[in-house]
Amino acid sequence: MSSHFSDRIAEAVKKKSTPLIVGLDPVYSRLPQTLRDGRGDGETDLAAAIDSIFEFCTRTLKIVAPIVGAVKINIAYFEKYLWEGLEVYHSLLSEAEALGIEVIGDVKRGDIGHTADCYADAHLVNPEFEGMDSVIAPDAITVNGFAGADGILPFADKALENGKGIFVWVRASNPSAGVIQDFADASGVKMYEKLAEVVGQIANQPDRIGKFGYSNVGMVIGGTSPQETESLRKKYPKCWILVPGYGSQGATAADCLRFRNPNGLGALINASRSIIYAYENPQYAQQFGDNWEKCIEQATIDAKIELSKAM
Amino acid sequence: MSSHFSDRIAEAVKKKSTPLIVGLDPVYSRLPQTLRDGRGDGETDLAAAIDSIFEFCTRTLKIVAPIVGAVKINIAYFEKYLWEGLEVYHSLLSEAEALGIEVIGDVKRGDIGHTADCYADAHLVNPEFEGMDSVIAPDAITVNGFAGADGILPFADKALENGKGIFVWVRASNPSAGVIQDFADASGVKMYEKLAEVVGQIANQPDRIGKFGYSNVGMVIGGTSPQETESLRKKYPKCWILVPGYGSQGATAADCLRFRNPNGLGALINASRSIIYAYENPQYAQQFGDNWEKCIEQATIDAKIELSKAM
Numbered sequence: 001m002s003s004h005f006s007d008r009i010a011e012a013v014k015k016k017s018t019p020l021i022v023g024l025d026p027v028y029s030r031l032p033q034t035l036r037d038g039r040g041d042g043e044t045d046l047a048a049a050i051d052s053i054f055e056f057c058t059r060t061l062k063i064v065a066p067i068v069g070a071v072k073i074n075i076a077y078f079e080k081y082l083w084e085g086l087e088v089y090h091s092l093l094s095e096a097e098a099l100g101i102e103v104i105g106d107v108k109r110g111d112i113g114h115t116a117d118c119y120a121d122a123h124l125v126n127p128e129f130e131g132m133d134s135v136i137a138p139d140a141i142t143v144n145g146f147a148g149a150d151g152i153l154p155f156a157d158k159a160l161e162n163g164k165g166i167f168v169w170v171r172a173s174n175p176s177a178g179v180i181q182d183f184a185d186a187s188g189v190k191m192y193e194k195l196a197e198v199v200g201q202i203a204n205q206p207d208r209i210g211k212f213g214y215s216n217v218g219m220v221i222g223g224t225s226p227q228e229t230e231s232l233r234k235k236y237p238k239c240w241i242l243v244p245g246y247g248s249q250g251a252t253a254a255d256c257l258r259f260r261n262p263n264g265l266g267a268l269i270n271a272s273r274s275i276i277y278a279y280e281n282p283q284y285a286q287q288f289g290d291n292w293e294k295c296i297e298q299a300t301i302d303a304k305i306e307l308s309k310a311m
Numbered sequence: 312m313s314s315h316f317s318d319r320i321a322e323a324v325k326k327k328s329t330p331l332i333v334g335l336d337p338v339y340s341r342l343p344q345t346l347r348d349g350r351g352d353g354e355t356d357l358a359a360a361i362d363s364i365f366e367f368c369t370r371t372l373k374i375v376a377p378i379v380g381a382v383k384i385n386i387a388y389f390e391k392y393l394w395e396g397l398e399v400y401h402s403l404l405s406e407a408e409a410l411g412i413e414v415i416g417d418v419k420r421g422d423i424g425h426t427a428d429c430y431a432d433a434h435l436v437n438p439e440f441e442g443m444d445s446v447i448a449p450d451a452i453t454v455n456g457f458a459g460a461d462g463i464l465p466f467a468d469k470a471l472e473n474g475k476g477i478f479v480w481v482r483a484s485n486p487s488a489g490v491i492q493d494f495a496d497a498s499g500v501k502m503y504e505k506l507a508e509v510v511g512q513i514a515n516q517p518d519r520i521g522k523f524g525y526s527n528v529g530m531v532i533g534g535t536s537p538q539e540t541e542s543l544r545k546k547y548p549k550c551w552i553l554v555p556g557y558g559s560q561g562a563t564a565a566d567c568l569r570f571r572n573p574n575g576l577g578a579l580i581n582a583s584r585s586i587i588y589a590y591e592n593p594q595y596a597q598q599f600g601d602n603w604e605k606c607i608e609q610a611t612i613d614a615k616i617e618l619s620k621a622m
Contacts, residue, residue, distance in 0.1 A: 025425070025426070027425075044439065044440060044441050045440065045441055046438075046440040046441075046443065074426060074429075076420075076422060076426045076427075076429035076430045076433065077426075077429050079429065079430065079433035079434075080429050080432045080433045082397065082398075082401060082433070082438060082443075082446065083394040083395070083397040083398040083401065084394070086393065086394040086397050087393075087394040090393060090394065106426075108420070108421060108422050108455075109387075109419070110419060110421075110455060111387060111419050112483055112484070112485040112488070113485060114336070114338075115336070115385055115387045115388075115417075116387075118385075118387035118388050118390065118391050119387045119390065121391045122387065122390035122391045122393070123390075127357075127393060128355065129355060129356065129357040130355050130356055130357075132357065132393075135393065144419075144421060144455050144457055145491070146455055146457050146480065146483070146491060146492070147483045147485055147487065147488050147491070148483075148485070148487035148488050148489070148490045148491045148492070149487040149490065150485040150486060150487040150488070151483070151485065151487070151488075169457065172423055172457070172458045172459075172462070173423070174423040174424060174458055174459070174461040174462065175461060176458065176459035176460040176461040176462070176509075177423070177458050177459050177461070177462075178459070179459045179460065179505070179509060180456070180457060180458070180459045180502070180505060180506055180509065181457070181459070183494070183496060183502050183505050184496060184497075185494060185495060185496055185497070186495075186496070186497040191491070191494050191502050194490070194491060194494050195491055198487075198490060198491065
């Protein structure tokens with residue numbers, strides 16, 4: 001396996017013939033009833049909740065691993081369950097690794113100085129403590145770049161040393177994001193474009209570029225703001241762009257596909273809720289009944305086909 | 312005890328007659344040798360590291376609790392030790408609570424939508440799981456407001472419901488922060504000022520204001536950029552301003568005190584390394600020898616006196 005994240009992710013996208021990745025945002029109350037039955041009430045019983053979530057996520061990983069090249073695991077949904085939730089998050093990283101897919105930790109960490117170093121150690125370095133050989137860090141994480149280059153470089157460098165990558169959050173897809181991120185200077189340059197410039201300068205450093213021409217430093221750009229952000233694709237061709245929001249957040253396949261390079265690489269298009277809760281969707285529930293795993297499998301295949309058709 | 316964070320923190324500042332707060336950023340390799348001896352090598356032995364860190368932090372909390380009104384605990388230094396580190400972080404929150412001081416979790420979390428809700432649940436709600444009565448969330452946390460109001464409100468509201476507060480990171484003190492945060496529009500308004508406006512609008516909502524006239528929503532403003540940021544104090548008189556950087560990061564007492572309101576409230580001035588590693592400072596080491604606790608105590612008292620003199 002390549003020791004450079006940008007090569008591994010390129011190979012994963014090519015191998016599975018899709019830019020689609022699946023996001024795990026597990027909410028206990030939405031899990032299939034069969035996974036909640038017989039375990040106590042997960043709203044008050046922490047062990048019941050995390051057992052259900054762990055089973056749901058491991059089974060979902062096995063379903064999607066043959067279809068997509070990567071998964072994104074959102075740590076917020078595990079932090080809610082305190083240190084026991086964090087242990088489950090780490091177990092899932094290992095499960096995904098064992099299935100041979102790339103895994104992105106959606107952690108949105110960001111700070112300055114030594115604190116940034118600590119976060120980078122926590123989330124980008126496979127632990128080197130005795131007896132923890134099976135515990136790994138994700139292949140890449142999301143990073144908040146609000147502090148500028150000083151806040152990004154500790155993550156970018158630690159990632160590179162460890163064969164991992166980062167995606168800096170450049171433009172969000174929520175309604176109010178524009179108030180801050182579209183804030184424009186006298187020449188019309190927007191704040192997110194300035195942030196992209198900072199990220200791009202770091203990303204373009206020659207030692208970061210792998211054999212497919214991509215950097216270990218990428219960007220997160222919301223799929224629901226494609227018109228505004230399309231120019232970033234051309235300006236920063238060496239960056240992988242992680243596009244959240246496909247499916248439930250309202251971005252169409254065409255919206256998301258704009259972030260690919262002409263060679264078909266460069267975009268990772270994430271669908272979370274539309275896939276992992278596919279059993280709530282009448283389209284699948286009617287076809288597969290209580291078989292939630294079939295629903296998830298079919299929704300993943302359908303999303304992949306939909307993206308292929310739009311290419 | 313008041314059920315409103317902004318009242319509790321005002322009472323704490325008044326009671327201890329100081330805006331000084333102490334930050335815990337524990338780094339294993341810098342801990343007093345006596346706390347590392349006999350426990351194995353904490354660089355490779357996770358249990359040894361967190362045992363040493365826990366002892367250091369609990370003893371430090373006991374030293375500073377009679378002198379200052381609040382402590383800031385930086386979660387990054389615990390995340391490095393995975394789920395076991397997170398458990399120690401939570402244990403320290405409970406220790407601080409038992410000592411009767413306010414505790415701010417420096418977590419810099421930020422995201423949108425349901426993910427923001429999850430982070431708010433994780434860090435601002437005392438866990439309601441069975442058998443976890445002793446586990447508490449901090450009195451307040453730091454928040455990254457990059458996503459604008461949508462990304463701040465889930466934290467602000469969850470905090471208010473639970474008698475807790477937030478400090479949104481508005482201006483950092485690192486050298487490169489200005490590239491993003493001082494990015495200015497045609498009329499000269501800077502991005503951090505725009506972000507402060509968003510935070511201020513949320514903070515000024517009447518139901519957030521406690522009996523001392525302060526909101527449960529405050530700001531983090533680096534102490535090393537006082538000239539640029541001084542106007543924020545006057546514009547947002549209802550916000551508590553958390554000022555990092557006193558001591559080691561190069562901000563002087565006068566730099567930090569600019570963020571107080573005329574009545575002496577409104578600023579929390581944080582010193583971390585200059586206090587918790589005071590035993591590395593020849594000034595204290597020569598006086599107290601190996602008694603690291605006396606060094607920390609004296610450094611805390613000296614910082615408090617220095618701030619008093621500068622008022």
